[in-house]
Amino acid sequence: MARTTKRAVQQFVVLPTRGLKARAPNSSPAVANVLLGLHQMLAAPAAAPPPELRALAKKVRILDSIHEDGAKLVEMFPEDASALRAANPGLRIVPVVYYYTAVAPRHAVAAAVAKAKAAKAIKIQVLSSANQSPIAGATVVAFTDFANKAGAQGVTDANGQVSLALGTAKKIERLYIYAECGFWNGLRQNITLKTGAKFQLRKIDLGFTDELKFLYANVALADGTGVTVGVVDTGIANHPDLTIAGGQNTVVGEDPSDFGDNGEGHGTHVGGIIAGHGTPPAGMRGMAPGANLRSYRVFGKGAKGASNFAIAKGVDAAVQDQCDLINMSLGGGAPDEATKSAIADARAAGSLAIVAAGNDGRQPVSFPASDPLSIAVSALGRKGTYPADAVEVGDEMAPFAASDPKDFIAAFSNVGPEIAFTGPGLGIISTFPGGYAVLDGTSMACPAVTGVAARLLAAQKQILAMPRDSARSDAIAQFLLQAAKSLGLGVTFEGRGLLS
Amino acid sequence: MPRFILRFRGNGPAQEADVNRIRALPEARVIDASSPRMMLVEAPEEHLRNAISDMPGWVMSPEQTIQLPDPRQKVLHPPEDTES
Numbered sequence: 001m002a003r004t005t006k007r008a009v010q011q012f013v014v015l016p017t018r019g020l021k022a023r024a025p026n027s028s029p030a031v032a033n034v035l036l037g038l039h040q041m042l043a044a045p046a047a048a049p050p051p052e053l054r055a056l057a058k059k060v061r062i063l064d065s066i067h068e069d070g071a072k073l074v075e076m077f078p079e080d081a082s083a084l085r086a087a088n089p090g091l092r093i094v095p096v097v098y099y100y101t102a103v104a105p106r107h108a109v110a111a112a113v114a115k116a117k118a119a120k121a122i123k124i125q126v127l128s129s130a131n132q133s134p135i136a137g138a139t140v141v142a143f144t145d146f147a148n149k150a151g152a153q154g155v156t157d158a159n160g161q162v163s164l165a166l167g168t169a170k171k172i173e174r175l176y177i178y179a180e181c182g183f184w185n186g187l188r189q190n191i192t193l194k195t196g197a198k199f200q201l202r203k204i205d206l207g208f209t210d211e212l213k214f215l216y217a218n219v220a221l222a223d224g225t226g227v228t229v230g231v232v233d234t235g236i237a238n239h240p241d242l243t244i245a246g247g248q249n250t251v252v253g254e255d256p257s258d259f260g261d262n263g264e265g266h267g268t269h270v271g272g273i274i275a276g277h278g279t280p281p282a283g284m285r286g287m288a289p290g291a292n293l294r295s296y297r298v299f300g301k302g303a304k305g306a307s308n309f310a311i312a313k314g315v316d317a318a319v320q321d322q323c324d325l326i327n328m329s330l331g332g333g334a335p336d337e338a339t340k341s342a343i344a345d346a347r348a349a350g351s352l353a354i355v356a357a358g359n360d361g362r363q364p365v366s367f368p369a370s371d372p373l374s375i376a377v378s379a380l381g382r383k384g385t386y387p388a389d390a391v392e393v394g395d396e397m398a399p400f401a402a403s404d405p406k407d408f409i410a411a412f413s414n415v416g417p418e419i420a421f422t423g424p425g426l427g428i429i430s431t432f433p434g435g436y437a438v439l440d441g442t443s444m445a446c447p448a449v450t451g452v453a454a455r456l457l458a459a460q461k462q463i464l465a466m467p468r469d470s471a472r473s474d475a476i477a478q479f480l481l482q483a484a485k486s487l488g489l490g491v492t493f494e495g496r497g498l499l500s
Numbered sequence: 501m502p503r504f505i506l507r508f509r510g511n512g513p514a515q516e517a518d519v520n521r522i523r524a525l526p527e528a529r530v531i532d533a534s535s536p537r538m539m540l541v542e543a544p545e546e547h548l549r550n551a552i553s554d555m556p557g558w559v560m561s562p563e564q565t566i567q568l569p570d571p572r573q574k575v576l577h578p579p580e581d582t583e584s
Contacts, residue, residue: 141573149576166579176573234568252532252540266568305565309505309532309540316535330566337561338505338538345509345537359571366569395571412571441571 010417012081013094014038015071017347017373017470022069028471031090032069039068056084078417082491085420089477090470092372121163122170122195126156126177129200134160135183138201141176142166142193166193176391177201181265181437184427185391202387204429204436207281211385211424212273212448215498216287219455221277224288226464227454229274230318230326230351231447232311233267235260235297237433241278241285242271246321247295250313251306259295263302265432267295269439270329272431273447274454284431287451290458294321298330306330311368312342319349324457324464324476327450328355328374329443331366339368347373350468352476354450356442358414365416369442372418375477378493379413379425379445382406386427392440395426402488409493413442419495421484423448452499453480501527501542503563508537510557518555525551 014035016022022032037050042062049057059080064073076084085093126135140162143151151172154162166172172193177186183201228245236244237260247259261268275293276286296314298306311330318326326346333339343353355374358366369376383406386392394411401407409415410426425445429438453476457464460479466472484496506522508514513536523530528543540563541548552558 139572141575143573143575144579149574150579151575152578153575170579174573178572264568299568304570305567308561308564308566309503309538311566312505312507312538313532313535316538330568332569333564333566336505336564337559338507339566341507341509341559356569359569368566391573394573410571441569443569 009075012074015092028090035069038062038072039065079491086481089474094372120167122166122193123163124197126160127200130203137180139178142172143174146173181432182435184387184438187391187394210427210429211382212428214385215424219285222290224291224454224458227458228292228323229454230294230323231271232296232314232328233270234262234264234299235267236271236295237261237268239431241276241283241431244295245292248317249297250310251300259297261433262299269430270447274451288454291454308336308339312338315342315346319346319351325450326353327447329446331358331369335367343371343373347473348470350472352473356446359412359441360414361412363414365414365418370418375420376418377446377449378419378422379410379442380422381408381410381426392427399489407487415493421449422494503542505561506539507559508557
């Protein structure tokens with residue numbers, strides 16, 4: 001069946017990576033030439049554009065210019081902005097944003113919450129499918145109305161039991177069961193829930209072909225050798241499948257040498273996707289097992305939030321340690337100068353920050369992925385790379401790929417013109433403190449892109465040998481952007497596509 | 501007292517004179533100055549803004565928290581017809 005895509009012209013600001021004017025040493029002559037050429041096109045629209053900008057001139061309308069070699073306000077299609085970014089990674093291409101007053105939300109659910117607290121509960125049990133043993137610590141989320149996010153949730157006790165404040169027997173649209181680790185998370189749809197119901201979760205089989213293995217089979221242990229990757233995250237735990245070359249804890253008041261996992265497991269999962277060196281079915285293999293993996297812990301012990309100070313300091317430390325790629329599977333705060341500056345300074349020192357787009361469900365790309373110097377990553381899903389009763393089924397959503405309709409952008413993924421790549425982020429098996437876990441998110445797609453980037457970059461000795469400056473990071477970005485292949489999902493969903 | 505990040509964006513490490521000036525501000529407490537180009541400072545915002553307005557190359561932003569992106573589903577409301 002034919003597919004139609006609605007295209008809309010958008011406004012962008014095109015400017016150098018640092019400052020508003022293209023001046024050495026922060027900008028290359030190529031960047032200055034593009035901006036000067038665009039200025040000529042605005043000043044003399046009837047004149048022929050410079051030869052190197054003839055193709056671009058047909059696709060872009062120049063609306064304003066700050067200076068001859070300065071920022072330009074332009075109109076173009078997002079696809080053309082993506083192509084311009086790929087051809088000129090030394091340019092920042094920023095979507096024009098309009099700000100509005102923030103109206104405080106009305107709080108109308110307090111009475112309903114109090115009523116629910118007094119409600120009768122339905123008690124259910126969660127068990128392992130392997131041996132029927134109870135699973136403790138699993139989060140059970142039952143939606144009576146999924147669209148409005150109405151329902152009840154709780155955490156299983158040592159007997160695998162949880163009480164849900166739903167009243168008596170209740171029709172449930174979706175029942176999500178999230179284990180801490182060791183199991184696929186479960187989804188049941190359109191069921192009637194009664195006390196005494198039992199639900200089973202599947203144990204993780206490291207031989208299972210998840211999305212990572214499906215897309216990137218046959219990774220050799222030496223892949224990624226010669227490339228250093230920094231993971232700015234919750235820290236990376238000691239694990240048989242991981243070798244951590246070093247790092248730093250940048251959380252104020254904590255031991256700088258304690259860059260192991262903070263208890264969340266997130267950074268350990270990310271680290272495994274990049275550089276796990278196990279061999280299935282006994283272990284887990286990442287995308288660049290030979291890469292030099294470094295851990296920068298920016299989340300305090302047990303914390304789910306990180307200070308922008310710790311993040312900026314972590315990025316600085318990764319640059320100091322000569323990381324070629326910096327993985328940042330975090331985001332969601334308001335744009336701030338400290339993080340922006342750290343990413344810009346990394347770029348000026350030859351390092352590239354690869355950042356998760358966020359998991360707010362088709363919302364705009366979150367900060368710092370939205371920063372023009374970040375490489376933003378959306379999450380790709382693929383039908384058939386997770387069990388039929390796993391939570392991942394609930395994140396299947398259009399658009400489906402023109403190249404293969406089993407591929408889609410996960411429902412939770414943020415999208416927008418800042419997306420540079422998409423990567424596997426649904427049902428990803430990776431290392432976790434004490435074992436293995438399946439996680440979903442742009443947090444997983446991001447290290448998949450980082451790991452594949454490290455693998456590809458390892459063969460680019462000329463780029464790796466360049467002096468550590470903005471020309472080097474521009475060369476890395478350009479090489480990667482040109483190595484991606486479109487899946488036909490549209491640039492706001494997949495950017496340049498999938499690295500392969 | 502609010503906390504702010506001061507970051508030097510000029511060439512090379514931050515000037516010691518600038519750092520000392522921040523340290524000497526009234527009601528200011530430097531929490532972390534272990535980074536060569538950045539400080540975490542607890543101080544009234546106006547004092548800091550006035551100080552860096554004539555310190556070229558410095559930028560300032562409030563300390564804030566960034567979350568791990570979490571795709572797990574969460575209940576936002578109890579069911580409307582819950583029986584007591």
